[in-house]
Amino acid sequence: MDKKTGVYICTGCGIGESLDIEGLSKVATKEGKVPVCKTHPFFCGPEGVALIKSDIENEGVNTLLIAGCSSRVNYDVFDFGPSLLMERVNLREQITWCHPANDEDTQMMAEDSLRMSLAKAKHIELPEAFKGENMVKSILVVGGGLSGITAALEAAKAGYKTVVVEKSPVLGGWMNSLFKQAPLKAPYDSPEEVDITERVKELEAHSDVTIYTGAEIKEIAGAPGMFDVTISQNGNTIMERIGSVILATGAVPYDATKLGHLGYGEYANVITASQMEQLASKGTITRPSDGKEVQSIAFIQCAGSRDAKHLSYCSAECCVESLKQATYVKDQNPEAAVYVFNKDVRTPGQYERLYKKVQQDGGIFVRGEISSISEDDDKNLIIQSTDVLTGSVIATEGVDMVVLATGMVPTTAFGENLLVKADDTEECKDNDLQTEAILKSNLLNLAYRQGPEMPTLKYGFADSHFICFPYETRRTGIYAAGSVRAPMDAASSIEDATGAAMKAIQCNELSAIGNAVHPRVGDMSFPDFAMQRCTQCKRCTVECPFGAINEDDKFNPLPNPTRCRRCGICMGACPERIISFKNYSVPMIGNMIKAIDVPEEDEEKPRIVIFACENDAYPALDMAGINHLGYNAWVRVIPVRCLGSMNLVWIADTLSKGIDGILLLGCKHGDDYQCHFVKGSELAETRLGKVAETLNRLDLESDRVRMEQISIMDYDQIPAILDGFAERLEELGPNPYKGF
The missing domain is CATH 3.30.70.20 (Alpha-Beta Plaits)
Known part of the structure; x- marks a missing residue:
């Protein structure tokens, strides 16, 4: 591509009053030798946009540098089509709004920003979208419970061919075992008839849905838009070409045999919530030991949940399910005694109405820890609990039955129907940076070098970036929905499955035109x-x-x-x-570094290069500017797609240029991996540890290179971080390579 570059310097939003615009124009025309350089007080307005369009049409400008506001704003205004190259120079948020007007250092900062963008523009090429062979837009849903049925129906209603694979002989999953379901519609104060049969009928009747029951996934090979799925059903092998995948295999109750301290397995009248549904469905709720009609009952909440010895997390639906079952008993006998022992009652949204209904009907709520459960000679159960508020011991008279609200365990944490232990994992050993444990769940059987199943989060739930990108797992084009992704009730599962269907559709459409799915939605480049x-x-x-x-x-x-x-x-x-990449490469960033004007040592103007992650760090810098928070003007910001993309040669390029310090600003990482690219920030930190050893050997203080983790909401910490680093560099003195 023969480039003709146009530089457009906006003077609005205080930029013209803060900077020497003529000096910036000289950088573009004299140093950058660009043929077109214009200024305007309002380039994002109709007149400014028309001026740029005129140069594109009449002057043949095909490479645009717009120097004004951040690239994070007005991106729709400055969209001139995919056939043009575009770079934005951030003069407003990161320079004029956070540094003194008409100051020498502010002007030098602006000129360096323009130089870096000019250097980058020289090496950018137009990306060409990847077009795969025989790409399709169909969607595979693995799991035929409430979440799977909902996801499949929503996708089919939107016009997408959908394939459902369910290992059981029938669809419906967990909902099939319920006597009644928690209320999904007004007035939300009473259980409803289970509607899963109607949902199944609707799915089966849809012309765009293919259903395989009693079936399993033998292999998923390929990539978004062109997954080749092998399905095994009744000894037959079926092949399907799929665009994207939704994992909706749900969860199962925690193994109650591990709850011996609550009497399960020891006393016949201690049952689980699942067993309670079976009893209720028979018409009259009777206790297992002797068939006596239940006149008093105790529900034990968090049976296995929120317990460091069992499941550390809240299982989300237990409180609502117990309230629902309490109404079963009250409907059978309004005079029955109903106790609910809880750590606290969690009834989100409209479920508060059900909670109030049970209270009004005489339900007794005891907030306390269970001390013991014992049995008298008549098989009645005596419960002792320590009241959380008073510390006193509360004991019930013998109740007919105890129901344990057992926790929720995702199917991704299972192998051969057994909960996988912490040490029952397989890890890739060929590199110390790869430590993901792949649990033996045997659900997707991915033909991936990285393992047959998805990585899981801390408690075995299917991988999902639940802070920024719900549903989107580390396996592009594969989305998790419902209780396999996080503990959730029926209402949340329906909503979750709908969201996953929308993301699967987005994946299909973007992959078909060669665009990235997330988080760099629309990016046509690929490595x-x-x-x-x-x-x-x-x-x-x-x-x-x-x-x-x-x-x-x-x-x-x-x-x-x-x-x-x-x-x-x-x-x-x-x-x-x-x-x-055609628009992102190691030499490209290297040339941006080399474009920085580094003053001589006697000028006492140190320089700091910030490699700022475009997802959190760069927005945080913008937020600091929007809030007019001042900080050191020695910094020069180079946005990077992810700190994980930082090649160590950039460190060498920066220090050999004579720049005094390097600050890596990246996303926070940890159990919730807020890092938008999951491992990028963590990998950068690991690489930086190796850099420190090299710098010390070269008699360059390792303190000259520092990494800070930051989220977009930490923008108020920016001044302290940058000024503190600058102070440390002053203590170290100038880079000894300055001037070479």
């Missing part, structure tokens, strides 16, 4: 591999969090472009620098 220099070190295949790179039989990387999130982690991992 190119210069294979002639590949050493088969496997760092790219190991470090990719998304399974986007397999290996061929010679251990060469085998990229799957539609799985790719365009984070560039593979680019940062590669020691030979053979991986690049």
Whole structure:
């Protein structure tokens, strides 16, 4: 592409009053030698946009640098089509709004920002969308319970062919075992008839839905838009071409045999909530030991949940289910005594109305820890509880039956119907950066180098970035919905499944046109591999969090472009620098670093390069500017797709340039992996540890390179972070490579 560059410097929003616009224009025309450079007080207005469009149409400008506000705003206004290259120079949020007007350092900061963008624009190429062969837009739903049925129906109603695979002989899942369901509609104060049969009929009648019951997934190979799914049913093998996948295999009750301290397995009249549904469905609720009609009953909440010895988390639906079952007993006998022992009662949303109904009907709620459960000679159960508020011991008279509200365990935490223990995992051992444990759940059987199942979160729930991207797992194009993703009740499962269906549809549509799915939605670039220099070190295949790179039989990387999130982690991992994107590469960022004007040592103007993650750190810098928070003007910001894309050569380029310090600003990482690319920030921190050793050997203080984790809401901490780093650099003195 022969480039003709136009630089458009906006003078609005106080930029013209804070900066020497003529000086900026000289940087563009004299140093950058751009043929077109114009200024305007309102480039995002109709007149400014028309001026740019006129240059595109009449002057042949095809590479645009708009110097004004952040790239995070007005992106729709400055959308001039995919055939043009576009760069934004952030003069407003990160310069004029947080630094003194008409100040030498502020002007130098603005000019360097323009220089860096000019250097980047010179090396950017138009990305070409990846188009796979025989791509389809159908959706596979694994699991035929409430979540699976809902997801399949919503997708089919939207016009997408949908395939449902359910291992049981019938659809309906957990809902089939219920006597009644918690209320889903007004007035929300009484249980409702179970409507799963109607939902199943609607699904079976839909012309765009194919259902395989008594079936299992034998293998899922390929990538979004072109998954090849092998299904086993009644000894037959069926092949389906699929665009995206929804995992909705649900959860099962926690194993009550592990709750011996609550009397289960010891006393016949201590039962689980599941067994209570079976009793209620028979017409009259009687106790197992002797068939006596129940006149008094106690519900024990958090039986196995919110317990460090069992399930540490809240299982979400237990309180509502117990309230629902309390109404069964009261409907049978309004004079029956109903006790609910709880740590606290959690009834989100409209379920508060059901809670009030049970209270009004005489339900007795005891907030306390169960001390003991014993049995008298008549098989009645005596419950002792320590009251949380008073510390006193409360004991019931003998009740006919105790119902344990057992917790919820996701099917992804199971292997051969047994809860997987912490040490019953398989880990990839060929690199110390790959420590994901793949649980033996045997649900998807992915033909991925990274393992046959999805990575799971702390408690075995299907992988999901639940802070920023619900449903979106680390396996691109595979979405988790319902109680396999997080503990949830029926109403939440319906909503969750609908959301997952929408994401699966989005995946299909974006993959079909060669665009990234998330979080860089619409990005058409994908990594190119210069294979002639590949050493088969496997760092790219190991470090990719998304399974986007397999290996061929010679251990060469085998990229799957539609799985790719365009984070560039593979680019940062590669020691030979053979991986690049047309609009993002190691040399491109290197040239941005080299474009910075570094003053001589005697000018006493140190320089700091910030590699800022575009997902949280860069927005946090913008937020600091929006709030007019001032900070050190020595900094020069280079946005990166993810800190995981940081190649160590950038550290060398920066320090050899004479720049005094490097600050890596990235997303926070941990159990909730707020990092938008899951492992990127963590990988950058690991690599940085190796950099520190090298710097010390070269007599360069390791303190010159620092990493900080930050979220967008931490913008108020920006000044202290940057100023504190600048103070440390002053203590260290100038970079000894300055001037070389």
